[in-house]
Amino acid sequence: MFVDGLQSLTGELLEVIRLDCPKVHCITNTVAETWTANVLLALGAVPSMTAHPDEVGAFVTSAHGLLVNMGTPDDQRNTANALAIDIAQAESIPWVLDPVFVDRSPVRLERACELLERGPAVVRGNAGELGALKHDNAEGFAKFCADYKTVVASTGQTDRIEGFGRAGLVNNGHPVMTRVTAMGCAMSAVVAAFCAVHEDFFEAAVCGLLTVGVCGELAASEHSGPGRFPSAFLDLLASLEAKRVNAAARYSELVLA
Numbered sequence: 616m617f618v619d620g621l622q623s624l625t626g627e628l629l630e631v632i633r634l635d636c637p638k639v640h641c642i643t644n645t646v647a648e649t650w651t652a653n654v655l656l657a658l659g660a661v662p663s664m665t666a667h668p669d670e671v672g673a674f675v676t677s678a679h680g681l682l683v684n685m686g687t688p689d690d691q692r693n694t695a696n697a698l699a700i701d702i703a704q705a706e707s708i709p710w711v712l713d714p715v716f717v718d719r720s721p722v723r724l725e726r727a728c729e730l731l732e733r734g735p736a737v738v739r740g741n742a743g744e745l746g747a748l749k750h751d752n753a754e755g756f757a758k759f760c761a762d763y764k765t766v767v768a769s770t771g772q773t774d775r776i777e778g779f780g781r782a783g784l785v786n787n788g789h790p791v792m793t794r795v796t797a798m799g800c801a802m803s804a805v806v807a808a809f810c811a812v813h814e815d816f817f818e819a820a821v822c823g824l825l826t827v828g829v830c831g832e833l834a835a836s837e838h839s840g841p842g843r844f845p846s847a848f849l850d851l852l853a854s855l856e857a858k859r860v861n862a863a864a865r866y867s868e869l870v871l872a
Contacts, residue, residue: 621783622864625822626857628813633659637679637811641804642666642695644686644715647797650845651682654801657852658826660808671695675702680811681710682804683730685723693726700733709736709810709819713803718747731765736816737778739768739803768820770802776824779817786865787828789835791844802827821866829863830855 638661643651648664655662663674668691675681681703683696703710712735714727724747731738731748738745745767760767766778774785792798806823813819833855834847 621818621821621866621868622825622861624813624818625825625864626860628809628819628822629659629826629855629860630857631812632808635812636661637808638663638677639680639682639804639808639811640664640671640674640678640699641682641684641807642671642692642699643682643684643713643800643804644797647684647686647800650795650797651801651804653849654852655804655808657849658805658808660811662804666692666695668694668698671699672702675699675708676706678708678811680807681708682713682807683710683735684713684715684800684803685717685727685730686713686715686800688723688726696730700730704733709807709816711735711737711739711803711807711810713800714738714740714744714748715800716744718743724748735765736810737766737768737803737806737820739770739799739806739820741799742769742771745769764816766816766820768806768824770799770824774824774828776817776820778820779815780871781817782869782871783821784867784869785821785824785828786867787825787832787863789831789839791835791839791841792831794841795845795848798831825864825866826852826855826860829860832863833859 652662717724717727768776809819809823830852838847
């Protein structure tokens, strides 16, 4: 089923982000920090990146969305993650979990499962990462997502988003995006920004992924190499108009049994 409503909503929420400038605090890996901050700034959000336990609480308290990325699971970030999630839960701030490479590290997988129990608004990962989480939780993963209203966004050549009894596919993007460091990490931050301005986290996840996918396609049409693509992506994201998103977005809703 082709759904125009979420394509239109994407453009509307993009404008809301630019008007409201939501603060998104990102506890992310060292490789991704600069790129993630630049993507959020181009989107219209206000990023903050500290992972120091002494000050992370103050930043999360004043934020509208939170990203917890497991790409650099050192002791400081592990402590900061727990503190940040405590505050996000207490203040009803939506947070996004990015379980980076949990399919390659048993230690990360164990920690990701612990964080999953804390009720993220969205879990965004690739098929391998989410497959590891589902296998580790067996049948309990689907039940958990239903019980806690967690949205699962599996990104790749086609993105699949599921949650709140709904599921859909985003068919935007370009292969060059897989050749740019931290593209997925920044994608999770964009989803957090959309969750910060829209209470339906399924729709927020779809709109965030449509925005990144459309912008990636447009940027690749100008510069399809991994060197010049990032600059083109940021420029296009900063100037992306709602009508252009609506025209290029390809989203289809699935009928769940």
